[in-house]
Amino acid sequence: MNSAGFAHHGGRLGAARIAYSQAPQPWIDLSTGINPRSYPAPRARGVTLNRLPDTGELARLEAVAAAAFGVADPVRVVATGGTEPALRLLPFVVGTGAAGAVEAGHAGVGSVAAGARCGIAMAIVAGPTYGSHIDGWAKAGVPARVIADAELDGAIGDATAVIVVNPNNPDGRLVSRDRLRQLHDAVASRGGVLVVDEAFAEVTPEASVADLAGTSEAQRLVVLRSFGKFYGLAGLRLGFVIGSPAVAARVRGLMGDWPVSVDAMAAGLAAYADTAWADRMRRQLASAARRLDGLLTKYGFEVVGGTSLYRLARAADAPARFERLAAAGILTRPFQHDATLLRFGLPGSPDAWRRLQEALTDHA
Numbered sequence: 001m002n003s004a005g006f007a008h009h010g011g012r013l014g015a016a017r018i019a020y021s022q023a024p025q026p027w028i029d030l031s032t033g034i035n036p037r038s039y040p041a042p043r044a045r046g047v048t049l050n051r052l053p054d055t056g057e058l059a060r061l062e063a064v065a066a067a068a069f070g071v072a073d074p075v076r077v078v079a080t081g082g083t084e085p086a087l088r089l090l091p092f093v094v095g096t097g098a099a100g101a102v103e104a105g106h107a108g109v110g111s112v113a114a115g116a117r118c119g120i121a122m123a124i125v126a127g128p129t130y131g132s133h134i135d136g137w138a139k140a141g142v143p144a145r146v147i148a149d150a151e152l153d154g155a156i157g158d159a160t161a162v163i164v165v166n167p168n169n170p171d172g173r174l175v176s177r178d179r180l181r182q183l184h185d186a187v188a189s190r191g192g193v194l195v196v197d198e199a200f201a202e203v204t205p206e207a208s209v210a211d212l213a214g215t216s217e218a219q220r221l222v223v224l225r226s227f228g229k230f231y232g233l234a235g236l237r238l239g240f241v242i243g244s245p246a247v248a249a250r251v252r253g254l255m256g257d258w259p260v261s262v263d264a265m266a267a268g269l270a271a272y273a274d275t276a277w278a279d280r281m282r283r284q285l286a287s288a289a290r291r292l293d294g295l296l297t298k299y300g301f302e303v304v305g306g307t308s309l310y311r312l313a314r315a316a317d318a319p320a321r322f323e324r325l326a327a328a329g330i331l332t333r334p335f336q337h338d339a340t341l342l343r344f345g346l347p348g349s350p351d352a353w354r355r356l357q358e359a360l361t362d363h364a
Contacts, residue, residue, distance in 0.1 A: 199229055
């Protein structure tokens with residue numbers, strides 16, 4: 001398998017172990033933007049695992065998360081099992097009358113899907129970005145396409161869903177709050193919805209629009225938040241949808257009473273309340289990103305973007321570099337839209353830094 005086989009998404013360690021079976025162990029996975037320094041989250045007590053999750057604890061988690069996101073009303077914040085299922089659910093939630101006017105009725109998923117096809121005429125995703133958004137809307141029966149930022153305004157038609165990842169994956173492009181409000185007003189005036197995926201917003205909290213989502217100022221704005229990336233606990237599968245009370249009620253109704261595990265609730269309750277850890281981690285990540293930039297530049301890459309959780313680098317021979325790094329037991333992320341790019345996550349230990357430098361030195 002060459003680099004193209006790893007371009008759909010990061011984290012494909014199983015495939016890498018098969019394709020590069022002679023690579024030294026353990027593998028170093030730099031193919032994702034997940035913080036390698038995980039939050040020291042508590043686990044749910046053993047006895048709790050013997051019971052279904054408590055809905056009161058779920059409400060408390062949503063309130064704590066709302067406070068962390070700057071959202072005044074926790075009713076607008078809904079916990080989900082990660083952002084992946086949430087973003088795939090959205091076409092069935094916002095399609096009927098768009099975000100500000102969805103009725104929290106009792107229609108089944110089949111009838112909601114029909115409403116999505118009628119309520120939202122098309123979806124446009126600001127890109128290039130990761131593929132789940134375009135895939136989710138297309139599989140819901142909504143015509144969808146990826147377009148460049150500069151083309152967004154001209155592409156907005158009646159009943160359009162506009163999806164912006166902010167900060168963007170993989171290039172770290174950051175869209176200002178003012179620009180996002182402008183986009184919201186443009187789509188809202190034509191019966192559409194703006195979806196902002198803030199999976200990496202913890203590293204740039206000043207750019208978040210979660211506080212506006214579903215308010216009188218931005219009725220047709222829906223925001224997605226991820227827990228696992230910044231807190232380094234992606235395996236817990238915890239995310240949030242933030243929108244109008246009607247959208248939130250619709251999501252809750254479709255997700256059911258137990259959308260997340262007790263371990264995820266325990267971790268979220270502790271982490272979102274620990275602002276000192278978050279502030280300290282932002283400084284540590286920024287320092288590590290600068291160190292990685294220096295290393296990549298030293299060995300012939302041009303750093304062209306990213307956030308403090310991942311760096312996007314360019315080299316004319318990027319496919320060959322991917323192969324050599326993989327042969328050294330280091331997995332990075334290539335891209336189908338531009339073969340000269342590789343994304344590097346942050347090494348998580350002194351040994352990982354050493355092995356990355358050695359693998360890059362071998363190429364020099």
